[in-house]
Amino acid sequence: MIVLLAKRLAAVVLILLALTAVLFGLQQLSTTDPVRTMLGANASQELVAEKRAELGLDDPMAAQYFRYVGNLVQGDLGDSYRTRRAVSEDIGAFLPATLELAVYGLLLAVGLGVLFAVATTLRWPGARLFRAVLMTGAAMPSFLLALGGIIVFYKTLGWLPATGRTSIDDAPDGPTGLLTLDALLTARPDVLGDALLHLLLPALAIAIGPAVAIGRVLHSSLVTTLRTDYTRTARAKGLTDFQVMRKHVLRNSVGPALSMTGLQVGLMFAGVLVVELIFSWPGLGQYTAQSIPVDDFAAIAGVMLVLGVAYVLINTLVDLLQAAADPRIEA
Structure with a gap:
């Protein structure tokens, strides 16, 4: 290791x-x-x-x-021509919102992908309908999915908010900048619930495409692993399909899915920047969109560098997780 x-x-x-x-x-x-x-x-x-x-x-x-x-x-990304402030200072102000959206989007993508793979492999009731819904969503670009979500869940049904991070005026703005975490640290369950509602639509918009890609790769790997001799032996011992999946199959099948997760992170970052504009999310997408018309190259390059660093580090973490899941991986 x-x-x-x-x-x-x-x-x-x-x-x-x-x-x-x-x-x-x-x-x-x-x-x-x-x-x-x-x-x-x-x-x-x-x-x-x-x-x-x-x-x-x-x-x-x-x-x-x-x-x-x-x-x-030294952490010096230059100065923004538009805001007349250090780009690192600007990014520090906008990054927490983008980071929070990206983290929840990634968690949703992994969770939906695993559910998609396990449900279709074990043929749970409703698995075909769930698969059809996810595949339909994945066929649409993230911005179109975001607009559709606003029309259905905000305009028509009125279930979810469509803009911003929260509708509570006195929501905490620190210490981390991650609103859901700050709500927990300041014991504000009202802010936590409201922040999660505001996160749901944009996070789903960027998560569904990667979820299908992760789920399809994991499903293929699960099917292959279920045909091995040791899984047949586990079934012969009287274990249920779910027990076999949980104890013997899932860990031995996650390697390819982890690789796909790392690849999907880059696409997710691109989706985040676009989805932020649609939901008026105060993150790096808004900052970049405001910098492009005035040719603020220092700001644009700073954002690209931060996202590039995040992508490289996440893929490095994925490689290490693969090695932890499969000790045979040494290089």
Whole structure:
């Protein structure tokens, strides 16, 4: 396990360096002049030249890149041209909302995927209907699923809210920024219940597609494992199908599903940024959408870097979970 961890951490460093190189290259290829954006279109040539020299934009490309990486290591993502604040400060304010939505979406995707796989494998009553509903939802893009959810569950039925994180005015805003966790820490069950209701529609919108992908892979793996000799022996001992599934099959089948979960995280992040706009969710999606029209490249690159780091770390965690589930995995 230690050797595997060392290899994965080395791979993480290399991937992140490649990601920073791509972001830096895109910034250099951009037709937007960051100094003009920062100072305004009416700034004099002398002032622009002075600011470029101050920011080191006239230095050789290699020197600019190493300075860029050095700043990133220190947590400096640059300054936003739009908000005039440090990008790291802006991301720190918007990230908790996105993180909370992504975490609940991932939990829903894994939970629905496991239920989908187990129900269809053991042929539970209603499994076909459940499968049909999930497959129909997965056939639609996340933004269309979000709009459909608003029309049905907010506009028509009035069961769920459609915008924001909470409708309670005095909801806690700390210490973590994760509203459901802060509600627990401050003993506010009213805020917790309201926050969960606000999370349900956007989390489902980003979870259903990954849930089907995870569930189909897990179902295939479960069917294969159920045909092995040791599961037949377990049945011969009098164990029920559910007991065989729980004690002998599930752990030996999760490897491929974990790999699929890691792959789906990237698609989920893309869905989160779009779904946030539809539900007026105050996260990185809103921040990015506000930064794009004004060519705030520092803010956009900062968000992409944070999401890239999260994706790489989650896939590294998935690799370690696979090794824990199957000790035969060593590389």
